[in-house]
Amino acid sequence: MRWRHDGQSRYHEAEGRPQRPRPAGRAPVALTAIAAVLLGIAGLLGIAGCAKMDAALDRQWIVVDFSPGTSVATALHVRAACAHIENAPPMALPGKRNELDVMYGVRYDTTNASPANLAELETCLQQFKSVQGVDPEDVGDEGS
Secondary structure (H helix, E strand, C coil), X not given: CCEEECCCCEEECCCXXXXXXXXXXXXXXXXXXXXXXXXXXXXXXXXXXXXXXXXXXXXXXXXXXXXXXXCHHHHHHHHHHCCCCCCCCECXXXXXXXXXXXXXXXXXXCCCCCHHHHHHHHHHHXXXXXXXXXXXXXHHHCCC
């Protein structure tokens, strides 16, 4: 279909009815409303994404250092013995466990732990001769 333009209004050739010209520079109201809704949704998703990112970056944990020659059974026993500390639960071990995963994978999530919780956890761990110490870590320490 073709339009014939006379400078002021448009005419459809088949019907011959004038079409109201759209004011220059103005988008239809429906398009403006849709754009506003989409921008609002994008803003909310951005805020939610930032909150999740902040929560992920705030994660902290303690890694237990065992002395050389400590058995896997002993490391798992230590992990279970100190699992009762409030706000410092043991972190999950990998599904496929080998000696290295267990020896270097005994960790406690201390993100929500108070100083008293941390002291209680360290006291619990120190009662085992196979524990050499603990290393507090956070997301910034990963990969190093």
